Amino acid sequence: MTDRQKFLYFIALHRTGLWVTALSLLLLVFPLVENNPYTLGLTNLIAIHAIVVLGLNLFIGYAGQISLGHAAFFGLGAYGSAIACVTFGLDSWLAMLLVAGLVALVALLVGIPALRLTGHYLAMATLGLNFVFHTILLQWDQMTGGPSGFYGIPSLSLGSFAFDDELRLHYLLWGLALLSLLLCLNLVRSGVGRGLSALAGDEIAAAALGVDTRRAKVKVFVLSAVLASVAGSLFAHTYGFISPDSFGIFVSTDLVIMVVIGGMGSIWGSLFGAALITLLPEWMDLFETYKDFVHGGILVLVLMFLPQGLITGLLDLLRVQLARLRQKNVTA
């Protein structure tokens, strides 16, 4: 092997790690270039959404199932942290862990019966769960603050160092988002992840090869719910105020749109989907009036023409075109 070949081989071998390193470096220096608090607030929101979407994408893309209730897990995390910290005076990090455990239990309770069936019962079961959760938020007002929301949630802090401005939050939130990214990237390359990929390809074939498909689906569902819950806790501590509107069933469909645009089963695509849908309202005036058309339209067009997702689909198209061009050059 020449040095050049060795170098290229090294790059090809470590491409995932290199991409993650490159992204981390980019995010490390980002606040030096862009220190407008408003912009940082937006990218922080992307980080929070990215954590939810990464988990949801594992579930949709790898377990081949639909959840239309992830806003409920997100909201459980947020309200759980808020109530544990403010009402019961628990430490915020401890509260985050406890709530995540609780959400895992809820996901297990919903997931086990619904995933026992083939077909897409879980879609409706989770949608129902989300609806129940939203109603409880509105009705149980002495605990949740009802429709007017929950105020005064403290910022997260390490000792006396409080994550209370956009810059500090940038490092905290993106640090955790990158951690989730690494977790997902490693998971799909592990034995469990290979089993999941097989499951996504063909459930019967995967079962024949010894993948316990039901158990695998439930595991991923719980993992995705826990990620959503952690993101919810971060959301509550970041904004200090939460209201039921942020956790309704239409938020769940927005999360699903993020997954589909990024590409079902594409880990990197999740980041892109979360970023695009979070930034969309910023780029368009009159967005509120036409929000449904834009969101629905994007979802329908992507599914119809690029079912692998926007980025993956466009890359595939490009690859096909390049291959065709090469073919032409060879024959010519």
Next chain:
Amino acid sequence: MPELADFLQYSFSGLTSGAIYALIALGFCVVNNTMGIVNFVQVDFVSLGGMLMFSALFALGLPMVPGVLLAVAGVALVAMLVERFGLRPARSENPLVLIFLTVGLSIILRGLIKLVWGKNRMALPPLTPDLPLEFFGASLLPQALWILFLTLIAIVLLLWFFYRTPLGLSMRAVASNSTAAAVVGIPAGRVRLTSYAIAGALGGLAGVLVTPITTLNYDVGVLLGLKGFAAAILGGFGSFPGAILGGVGLGLLESLSAGYLSSAYKDVVAFVVLLLVLFVRPKGLLGK
């Protein structure tokens, strides 16, 4: 006997909403049986039915009967357009893609309804003037009787269609074995289009009938549609008698629990039942 009167009152209102859930549940089942997917657009067919009825009465000034027919036919037409131009061009058999497509189409349709009719709550007059009938101390609205009567008519028409017409028979063939149906030359496209038209007509009828009781709003169908789905699961997803039984059962359960327990969480009952059914007997009451 106030207890009896109360019980009758709760049962009447349960039967009425149960009939509505049954209509919506039947719409879910028809599409599920021919295409194997959960059709989320069903939810908006309900809102659209009420909206078209509103326009037929107040914008066109039609009397009740042509108004109902026009609204139901209008929703059926929209449903066919949704299938032909929204789902079929995807040329996909992957249920994940198709279900997400119906989610997207539902968002678009809801946006369209919001744009045309606005976000305000509107009121629709009942089919005949509201003169409550007394019945053992419970009062019964004429609209409730209309709901029960027209639901029965719709069910009889469906039975006739599925058992006596060639198209209905071919749809049952597709439902029982789609590969075999394709082998004997049953046109898949026409069957899908018809199943959407039926689902639209059922959803539209539910919307026309229920909105004089509730109010009319661009997303009135979301909650009703979800409960209709819960009813379909309760009865056994895909089974027509199951959908009717599930709808009526759910309606009764809901209004009795609202009457005797708490009305704040009335809307939650349907989903608790849904989760319990999935837990205990996932194939539903009458499922295979």
